[in-house]
Amino acid sequence: MPSPTPGEPAPIAARTEDRPGSFILPSSDDQSIRPFEFHASDQDLADLKGRILATRWPDRETVPDDPQGVQLATMQKLAAYWADEYDWRKCEARLNALPNFITEIDGLDVHFIHVRSRHPDALPVIITHGWPGSIVEQLKIVDPLVNPTAHGGSAADAFDVVIPSLPGYGFSARPPEAGWNPPRIVNAWLTLMKRLGYTRFAAQGGDWGALITEIMGAIAPPELVAIHTNMASTAPPEVFEALRSGKGPPDGLSNDERWAYERLDLFFTHGVAYANQMGQRPQTLYGIADSPVELAAWFLDHDISSYRMIARAFDGADEGLTRDDVLDNITIAWLTNTAISGARLYWEALPRTSAGFGMERNNAHFFEPIGVRVPTAVSAFPDELNQAPESWAQRAYPQLTHYNRLPKGGHFAAFEQPGYLVDEMRAGFSSVR
Structure with a gap:
């Protein structure tokens, strides 16, 4: 269905509770394609700001870097910008x-x-x-x-x-x-x-x-x-067998292949906590539906490399992701209340066994050719x-x-x-x- 002709009045839209603040044209049949707009309410944006400002902060991590998770200083800079400067209406x-x-x-x-x-x-x-x-x-x-x-x-x-x-x-x-x-x-x-x-x-x-x-x-x-x-998804069977066994890289890897193996091993052993939780118990993550700061921290803590690339946006990085990029993405999930429903994709997609759901060492298969x-x-x-x-x-x-x-x-x-x-x-x- 094409967009309305320029200059023609837009049809009357209907509010949908499933996507708060959104407006779609009423469906005429199951095959219809309906124009859509999203307009967050001022009340929802005020509630978001109030929740950010009401955050009860924990004490600082006890290590100088990020092995314990998303760092307090990063989250406090993010929250301050989100509450005081960020403008959702631009996105x-x-x-x-x-x-x-x-x-x-x-x-x-x-x-x-x-x-x-x-x-x-x-x-x-x-x-x-x-x-x-x-x-x-x-x-x-x-x-x-x-x-x-x-x-x-x-x-x-x-x-x-x-x-x-x-x-x-x-x-x-x-x-x-x-x-x-x-x-x-x-x-x-x-x-x-x-x-x-x-x-x-x-x-x-x-x-x-x-x-x-x-x-x-x-x-x-x-x-x-x-x-x-x-x-x-390219890792060959012998690489996955080595990752599962924990016995080290297989023989005969080139320099590029060895580097790729080491990155996968780092991910499966130190960077996959978020996926384990969502793959096994996504509904337990009530905090990401109730606290915008917890949602932001959960989104930032993807894997070590991604976290550092996101976090540097709040340290004045002059290229790559911007602060608004990061917060546009998080704010959509917050305003639509889709943090938990999005997390369930891991539960849906990955096998849950007594050994885990498929992202840790003894059942690593996510990057296997299909x-x-x-x-x-x-x-x-x-x-x-x-x-x-x-x-x-x-x-x-x-x-x-x-x-x-x-x-x-x-x-x-x-x-x-x-x-x-x-x-x-x-x-x-x-x-x-």
């Missing part, structure tokens, strides 16, 4: 300036941004975010993808962009029952692209978005022409969880069409280094246009 205006929609798929309202390029041969691409994330991660790359001639590219680089909110995240509805795992999300995304009229498209993702994109690539529906990932069967492009950012050396990527993706190691950037590539990610998507999908 809200950026979101509402784009064509936002809601459609019901498999019984659930799914939110998405859909921007068509003015260039006639634009390649449609569905881009999926991860945790702790939302569609704000991709806002910086929308215009360069859709309007390449205004951003150093050519008309041949143009994309039609579809950016959905994962079920239970942001402006998508919170699933009322169990079962919304990555394969079900893939089916929803395929339904969405068909509903939008696309018979040929590409897919891109990082974090959970990478896994969802790779599952789509393993299913290999005929309309999917290629995928691009900035968090590749049999992608379509042309694949890989962008390896140096501060990502899996370094994805090219030799592993060649084994994992039989139709590897593009591989590149970037000079900087980490887990939140679209957020941190949007220019690099746009260039990588242009290059990665060039062979299938």
Whole structure:
């Protein structure tokens, strides 16, 4: 369904309790695509500020660095900026300036941004975010993808962009029952692209978005022409066996492969506490639904590298993530009350056994290849969880069409280094246009 014609009055909207402050057009049938806007109430924003200011702070960590978790000084700087200087309305205006929609798929309202390029041969691409994330991660790359001639590219680089909110995240509805795992999300995304009229498209993702994109690539529906990932699942079986056993790296690794092994080992042994909790007992995290400061701390404590890249935004870093980037993402989760529903994706996706749910040493499999069967492009950012050396990527993706190691950037590539990610998507999908 197209956006309302410029100059025409907007239809009367209906408030929805599932997404407080949001407005959507009433649905006429299950296939309808309804324009959407979000407007947080002044009351909700005042409540947010009051809760930040009412935080009861713990004492300082007893070590000089961050092995005990997110540091007190970082959180107090974040909270002070959030309460006194941050302006949610700026993010809200950026979101509402784009064509936002809601459609019901498999019984659930799914939110998405859909921007068509003015260039006639634009390649449609569905881009999926991860945790702790939302569609704000991709806002910086929308215009360069859709309007390449205004951003150093050519008309041949143009994309039609579809950016959905994962079920239970942001402006998508919170699933009322169990079962919304990555394969079900893939089916929803395929339904969405068909509903939008696309018979040929590409897919891109990082974090959970990478896994969802790779599952789509393993299913290999005929309309999917290629995928691009900035968090590749490439670690070979002998590496996972070594990670599970704890006996050290396997013999014969190159320097790049050994570095990748060491990063994975560090992640599985010291950086995965957040995922263990959400994979086993997400409902217990009541604090992230009740305290904005606890929500922020939980989002910051992703893994050691990501935490440090986020924290430096509050230490005056002059590039990468900004303070507003960090808080835009956290504030969406707060205003929509989707912190717990978003956490449940880990519970849905990862096997729960007596040994754990799959992210720790004795059952580590998150970065294991899953049999992608379509042309694949890989962008390896140096501060990502899996370094994805090219030799592993060649084994994992039989139709590897593009591989590149970037000079900087980490887990939140679209957020941190949007220019690099746009260039990588242009290059990665060039062979299938």
